[in-house]
Amino acid sequence: MKWSKEQISSFTQVVTGGTPATDKREYWDKGTIPWLNSGDLNQGTVTKPSNFITEEGYKNSSTKLMPPDTVLVALTGSTTGLSAILKIEACANQSVTGILPSNKHYPEFLYYFFKTQRQKIFNATWGGAQPHINQKYVKDYIVPLPPIVDQIRIATILSKAEALIEQCKESIDLIDELLKNTFLKMFGDPITNKKDWQKVPLSSLGSLDRGVSKHRPRNAPELLGGIYPLVQTSEVTNAGLYIRSYTQTYSEVGLKQSKLWKKGTMLITIAANIARTGILTFDACFPDSIVGFISDKKESNNIYVHFLFSFFQDILEKNAPQSAQKNLNLALLRSLIVPKPPLKLQNQFAAIVEKTEVLKAQFQNSLTDLENLYASLSQLAFKGELDLSAVEIDETLLVEDKKQVSTVSMPLDIQKAIEISNKINKQFEGINRITKIPSALIKQLEQWNKLEDQFKHIPKLPEALLQARNNMERIQEAINKAGTTKLPADEETGFNWAVLANRIKERYKNRHFNFEMLHSFIQKDKLVEVIPYYASEELKTNPRLNDTEDLKSFIQTAIQNIEMDEKQQRQTNPFLRLTQSFYNAEKENFTLSLHKEDFKLIKDRTARQRSGIYFSLATEV
Template sequence: MKEKYDLVKLSDICEIKSGGTPSRNEKDNYDGSIPWAKISDIEASNGTLFTTEETITEKGLKAIRNRIFDEGTLLFAMYGSVGKMAFTEVKVSTNQAILGINIKDQSKLYDRYLYYWLLGKKNEFLYLANGVTQKNLSATFLRNVKIPLPSIELQRRIAEILDKADEIVRKRKGSIDLTEQLQKSIFLDMFGDPVTNSKGWEIKKLGDVGILERGKSKHRPRNDPSLLGGEYPLIQTGDVANSKGLIKSYTQTYSEKGLAQSKLWKSGTLCITIAANIADTGILLFDACFPDSIVGFSPSTEVTTEYIQGWFDFFQPILEANAPQSAQKNINLNILKNLNVMIAPIKQQVHYSQVINSLRKHLEKYEKHLQESENLFNALLQRAFKGEL
């Protein structure tokens, strides 16, 4: 049976203030002892903020009218990543994109209940947020939002149930993170550091151990509707960057006309991004087309696809850091062809490929379990504030 809760304006039970940004033109505003949080700090915090990328001085704090938040404050992102949150474990100042929320009376509102209620409203907030280049909410908007307010005992019970469900999700994510890190560790153990070639393997050019070919999209404009909507998968740089190594899905397709001005690459091709996202890789699990911002690699008998992909995992940060930039970062086909690759014995490479493919099967199971856990958590989150728990 559903319970009905009183609705209370958030500003009636919480103090809500924004931070500020000291002038960047005055260098003595920064590099002090006072933590100064940006939205990127909240994103990296996993829900609890212990440290910040930047700090400000006492002078910088005065420049933003001493806007500082005590330990335990709930930080809420208003711009860009609307609704991202973290409890701060240190006294912290923030920029103006972040609100600090402090409960006025702890006997009436439990902080974890408030956190989960705001989390449950995130999609609604994103829908209501203004902005073309980036979404944003105002402090006034949040102050006027009404929160259901059951007894403090029931708030604690709701938060406890959601904490347990959230902990399951976090453990699932932790298993996935460890498995992904293990892939790099296996490469290092079997072949040594590819950056320094610590095991002294033979060196060859990447272009000499496989075929590298840019994707094709000859027609202009590229988004001509007549090119799209058919049966041929079309992969973009974002699909590769978000693939976690294996390209299993796609969001766009080419028509027959689209295919005629492109090319269909075979399943198993290693896709390498060369614009915007630099040297991200993904192995196609189906035949697909892709534009010239992606290069396809097909290995010779000297290397395996998984080995070259593992090698790229170590060189991607180096290639991205050194990529020339005009409107966006990019590298060309010649740069890829002339990269020096250490060539370990093919038997070891084949064994590595078998181990990685086995590991990826485990990873697929972990991801399925994570999806189930997230679905359970989201269902509980919605039920909690409808009086159904």
């Protein structure tokens, strides 16, 4: 399939940011305009700025306000070529350029394309101390431009593959968290040693000796290229529990000036990344920047010692002697005082870890397969070699008269008016009839009316503002029909039930959650302001929820097979269907599947505290 290839400047605008004077606090203090630096592009999907500037700072700098769906590209330093997609309205500094939305490209398609170009762009940088590219380089960049429908299909495929990769990474992180929490439950915090285990020097748990690499230079050709694995510091740092791979080998000559350590030896880094550990799964050599620990089988289990080091890393880093770079000496390691729980308990923990590592290895293999699949899909997609005919897409994305959104030339007041309109319009998404008007909405309407009065005598308004005006007229008409204009100032803010239901479905597909988790998610996502969480202990004794509290009512009316009175039956939730179960953490009566952020809320709690009512999406939802 042959697609046209065009320079970016031929179909859209490209803008670069600027920085208000940093010595003028009036440009920064109490700022409300999001302002990005190149490091913010590490978010991938940019939803939070690193800073804010004031309107005065905006007017007195060269920065430009960019709309959502702008594709961002970093121009300088180590971030050069890093790309992201903007999902808020924001401006940026001079190290970021923005490719504005147009009717010729789908933003996510361009974002995923630039992700494949990162290394190529970085290799094209110029400059000595600060390698960089410039705005012209981005403007002149040649990109493939298939039909919009194919751009959407490609972005859809890559987005789904990326989501699978993130889910797999989350599962691996959860396993690591589980093992760390199991360690704490069995042994307590080894730094505080509240379980009062016997304290001994590390050397009493096993022998410690430095690796050997006598020859200089260490990378002499005659030392390398043989059959004996050579493990480097970086391979220990990145290994996790077990060291399963290596990139270099020693020859017979190399082996003679080194030492071959047995499988099962725990390696400890003593330079660069200090006190990182990993256990050999093969016989290997290593340099003197690594210490080998061989546990005394009568005193310790090296898996226990490996997890022990994760708690002592900060202490060892702080106490490490520093010359050109920090490093540990053998004497410091040998004299390190550590808790020594009973060997039987150490071995029990090691057995749990080994079983869990099997599951983790499966996830690691799946992650590798998914990353390889993603790379292959990207390569085929942007070459036009991927069959896209069977890819289902959201047809609402296909808007034929999609106008180019250029906010660069719009006055800031117009931008603010459009932003307010969009926020209000989003609250009414999926709502056919208005029965309750939050006080916060009244304030937003007042802001809109005040700003809108300024534009009445402008002969030609931007398309985005005209659309905003139409939205506001529709909403105002609906409010008038409701016969309500204001609520008391202290009345509780209401929910946009349709939007909230959709976010719950996205977040909790194939997962469990309780009220605390939902409340935390809503707060972080800034969906609504809600009342505090009600503990699961209360829910156990009184699972019937209070109808006067919006969040509780919303969930209660979504639960299937719950006994409802006549009033509740009339208010059955039309947007969401849930099932509820009582989870007994002590008996583990079923397997909880939690979102990574939700797991963090309960990971340090007792089994009794983790028990309670949990919800999940009903199968027909």
